[in-house]
Amino acid sequence: MTTLPQTTDKKLGLVIDLDTCVGCHACVVSCKGWNTENYGAPLSDQDAYGADPSGTFLNRVHSYEVTPEVGPAQLIHFPKSCLHCDDAPCVTVCPTGASYKRQEDGIVLVNEDACIGCGLCAWACPYGAREMDQAAGVMKKCTLCVDRIYNENLPEEDRVPSCVRTCPSGARHFGDLGDENSDVSKLVVERGGMDLMPEQGTKPVNKYLPPRPKDVVPEFDILAPYLEPVASSQKGFLSWLDKALEKI
Amino acid sequence: MHPAGSVIVFTVASGLGFGLLTWLGIGVPTLKGWHAFWYYAVAFGLAGGGLLASTFHLGNPQRFLKAFSQWRSSWLSREGCLAVASMAVMGVFAICSIFMGSIWQPLGYIGAALSVLTIFATSMIYAQLKTVPRWNHWTTPCLFLLLSLGGGALLALQTWSAGILIGLAGVVQLLAWYLGDNQFKRRGSNTGTATGLGFRGTVRSFESPHTGNNYLLKEMVHKVGRKHAQKLRVIAFALMIVSPLICLFISFSIPVVAVALVLHILGIFTQRWLFFAEAEHVVGLYYGKR
Numbered sequence: 001m002t003t004l005p006q007t008t009d010k011k012l013g014l015v016i017d018l019d020t021c022v023g024c025h026a027c028v029v030s031c032k033g034w035n036t037e038n039y040g041a042p043l044s045d046q047d048a049y050g051a052d053p054s055g056t057f058l059n060r061v062h063s064y065e066v067t068p069e070v071g072p073a074q075l076i077h078f079p080k081s082c083l084h085c086d087d088a089p090c091v092t093v094c095p096t097g098a099s100y101k102r103q104e105d106g107i108v109l110v111n112e113d114a115c116i117g118c119g120l121c122a123w124a125c126p127y128g129a130r131e132m133d134q135a136a137g138v139m140k141k142c143t144l145c146v147d148r149i150y151n152e153n154l155p156e157e158d159r160v161p162s163c164v165r166t167c168p169s170g171a172r173h174f175g176d177l178g179d180e181n182s183d184v185s186k187l188v189v190e191r192g193g194m195d196l197m198p199e200q201g202t203k204p205v206n207k208y209l210p211p212r213p214k215d216v217v218p219e220f221d222i223l224a225p226y227l228e229p230v231a232s233s234q235k236g237f238l239s240w241l242d243k244a245l246e247k248i
Numbered sequence: 249m250h251p252a253g254s255v256i257v258f259t260v261a262s263g264l265g266f267g268l269l270t271w272l273g274i275g276v277p278t279l280k281g282w283h284a285f286w287y288y289a290v291a292f293g294l295a296g297g298g299l300l301a302s303t304f305h306l307g308n309p310q311r312f313l314k315a316f317s318q319w320r321s322s323w324l325s326r327e328g329c330l331a332v333a334s335m336a337v338m339g340v341f342a343i344c345s346i347f348m349g350s351i352w353q354p355l356g357y358i359g360a361a362l363s364v365l366t367i368f369a370t371s372m373i374y375a376q377l378k379t380v381p382r383w384n385h386w387t388t389p390c391l392f393l394l395l396s397l398g399g400g401a402l403l404a405l406q407t408w409s410a411g412i413l414i415g416l417a418g419v420v421q422l423l424a425w426y427l428g429d430n431q432f433k434r435r436g437s438n439t440g441t442a443t444g445l446g447f448r449g450t451v452r453s454f455e456s457p458h459t460g461n462n463y464l465l466k467e468m469v470h471k472v473g474r475k476h477a478q479k480l481r482v483i484a485f486a487l488m489i490v491s492p493l494i495c496l497f498i499s500f501s502i503p504v505v506a507v508a509l510v511l512h513i514l515g516i517f518t519q520r521w522l523f524f525a526e527a528e529h530v531v532g533l534y535y536g537k538r
């Protein structure tokens with residue numbers, strides 16, 4: 001069971017647009033809200049109201065400063081959750097078969113009834129996508145909201161992962177990345193979607209869209225830089241004040 | 249990586265236990281009766297005690313039986329299966345030697361082979377992890393095997409073999425430290441590749457996703473003690489390699505070998521603590537930490 005499927009029928013995953021993410025952390029909150037009361041053990045917090053609070057999250061938003069060779073630095077908000085890798089190292093290291101990748105849609109899941117909480121899968125993941133729940137002693141990870149996306153009790157527009165449904169800036173997209181005609185696949189081609197840490201050989205399904213280059217304000221008149229400045233010295237009261245202050 | 253006490257005890261104790269079982273299995277020394285009993289008691293105590301210690305860091309140890317199911321793909325599962333298999337085979341061999349005074353050597357050879365494989369599987373739990381470049385190297389299994397067999401030889405009072413194996417372990421240890429220090433850099437992972445933003449310029453972690461601590465940072469971004477790493481390396485090497493060799497050079501008498509053994513074991517504990525504390529996980533890159 002912990003061997004990976006040769007191929008998966010679908011490759012469900014997320015496409016995250018780093019250009020539009022505003023870093024509001026709404027996806028983090030909605031993810032925790034949905035997943036603490038649905039699939040598997042709740043996402044517990046420790047010392048939540050004390051001096052050293054910590055807790056289990058399946059999705060976290062980092063912020064990075066990128067300084068180009070020329071020009072001003074750019075701040076980029078960076079949501080990170082499980083990338084549902086095709087070659088998921090977290091699956092093959094599992095000794096109990098609790099960690100598995102589904103053949104039908106490629107989602108990487110943890111069967112919590114079989115998890116012994118050894119933590120080796122979290123060690124094997126380069127992305128920090130797995131966190132051990134300190135109360136339940138089992139490994140928690142993004143399920144791609146497997147209990148929403150196929151849930152016919154929900155209105156159709158809600159049958160997407162909670163983070164995608166919540167994102168106010170439309171920075172998160174959900175779909176089948178194995179189908180080259182899907183909207184997400186087209187988006188990846190159009191915007192040059194990229195893999196995180198490709199050198200680890202995990203073949204992530206989730207893709208990140210790089211931020212577009214910042215707009216440069218165009219020069220309206222090509223001769224403008226060569227003209228003498230038109231502005232002359234101040235007149236009236238301001239001129240007197242300028243001179244008076246200069247003399248002091 | 250966080251140097252968890254249970255995992256350090258597990259790797260040190262079961263390494264020594266299976267090392268000793270290997271020597272007993274190949275009949276070096278050949279033992280019978282009550283004399284054999286004490287050797288086997290030590291070997292099984294260390295091997296079994298180590299395995300028991302490893303369960304202390306599990307979130308749900310009551311489900312441990314499931315861990316024997318995935319030997320096709322998982323080194324951790326293989327380690328469990330091999331440990332049980334070698335202890336079972338060596339158990340039968342030990343009972344025959346102790347209580348019946350009969351030694352059926354082929355069984356001992358099988359037990360010894362399984363013990364060596366168990367040590368190898370233990371080392372591969374760590375060496376398989378691409379995410380920890382320092383461990384993901386041939387020196388890891390090599391060092392685990394040499395230290396386990398060398399320590400086992402000391403326990404079995406095989407002084408010449410112990411001296412040679414510990415000496416070799418010293419060479420591999422120095423190589424592991426030398427190569428390990430550049431391993432992270434050599435793999436080419438940095439905050440640029442981790443975020444995919446490296447092509448845009450220099451990437452720096454501006455703000456962490458959370459103000460407090462979390463599982464990832466506690467488990468994989470352990471930095472405490474790294475500042476004393478060089479001193480601890482000297483201490484570990486002196487205790488683990490140099491002092492047992494000096495002891496064995498002085499005399500092969502039992503009290504001297506016992507001193508060598510105690511110093512060696514203290515050294516392995518220090519080395520194993522460093523093995524975890526010095527290992528850097530690539531996830532630290534997302535936090536601007538190593």
